[in-house]
Amino acid sequence: MLLAVDVGNTNVVFALFSRDGDGQREVRARWRIATDARRTGDEYAVWLLQLLKIEGVARDAITQIIFASVVPRAVHNLTVLAEKYFGLTPIIAGEGAADWGIAVDVDDPRSLGADRALNAIAAHARYSGDLIVVDFGTATTFDAVDFNGAYKGGIIAPGINLSLDALVGNTAKLPRIAIEAPRGASVIGTNTEDQMLIGVFWGYVAMMEGLIARMREEIGRPAKVVATGGLAILFDEHTEIFDAVDADLTLEGLAILAERAST
Numbered sequence: 001m002l003l004a005v006d007v008g009n010t011n012v013v014f015a016l017f018s019r020d021g022d023g024q025r026e027v028r029a030r031w032r033i034a035t036d037a038r039r040t041g042d043e044y045a046v047w048l049l050q051l052l053k054i055e056g057v058a059r060d061a062i063t064q065i066i067f068a069s070v071v072p073r074a075v076h077n078l079t080v081l082a083e084k085y086f087g088l089t090p091i092i093a094g095e096g097a098a099d100w101g102i103a104v105d106v107d108d109p110r111s112l113g114a115d116r117a118l119n120a121i122a123a124h125a126r127y128s129g130d131l132i133v134v135d136f137g138t139a140t141t142f143d144a145v146d147f148n149g150a151y152k153g154g155i156i157a158p159g160i161n162l163s164l165d166a167l168v169g170n171t172a173k174l175p176r177i178a179i180e181a182p183r184g185a186s187v188i189g190t191n192t193e194d195q196m197l198i199g200v201f202w203g204y205v206a207m208m209e210g211l212i213a214r215m216r217e218e219i220g221r222p223a224k225v226v227a228t229g230g231l232a233i234l235f236d237e238h239t240e241i242f243d244a245v246d247a248d249l250t251l252e253g254l255a256i257l258a259e260r261a262s263t
């Protein structure tokens with residue numbers, strides 16, 4: 001089995017890949033833990049080994065580990081986890097045999113985040129033609145991938161939770177609210193909480209639709225829009241802008257790289 005680890009700014013996602021009866025790759029289990037660059041390999045092990053036991057997976061059933069990280073300090077501790085507790089040398093996404101394998105057509109290719117590269121790889125493998133990949137994370141990213149699979153650049157916007165944190169943190173009287181779709185179709189709120197939710201939610205939808213329209217115009221060819229990340233499903237219910245929602249896009253990119261690295 002393959003253990004894939006995606007280290008984001010907010011959460012670390014561990015995913016266990018296996019093969020179904022037809023030999024197709026599938027996610028057997030996934031677990032999430034808050035990102036903390038100080039968390040040691042031993043601490044990861046205490047948590048992960050218990051979850052594997054609950055899932056009924058023996059430690060030696062894991063034969064390959066790959067991880068990608070946008071938090072550089074986490075790399076060493078995950079390497080300790082792989083080597084000390086699984087006896088495996090981990091594959092690091094973007095390095096050596098797990099090089100991205102795609103053209104990165106930007107000013108400084110080294111600045112491309114691992115999650116965005118993995119999304120581009122997986123989106124090109126799963127969908128045809130030109131693509132715009134929207135990833136809802138700590139930041140919301142919009143990435144252009146051409147029909148050959150080349151990464152052409154993109155946009156970085158504050159994530160909706162960051163936007164809400166800034167609004168609440170820099171005002172004296174505005175309350176903290178949960179991110180959810182506003183009740184009803186009106187965009188004229190009659191109380192503070194509704195006005196905040198309308199501004200944050202529908203403002204974010206308008207921002208996404210506007211930016212994607214501009215990207216499509218600049219690309220100049222039909223482009224499918226693929227959404228991923230935790231809030232993709234919520235927004236998909238309230239906009240027609242997405243052609244597909246793919247929750248496991250980043251993890252699938254890791255699995256593709258792991259397969260390439262083992263051949």
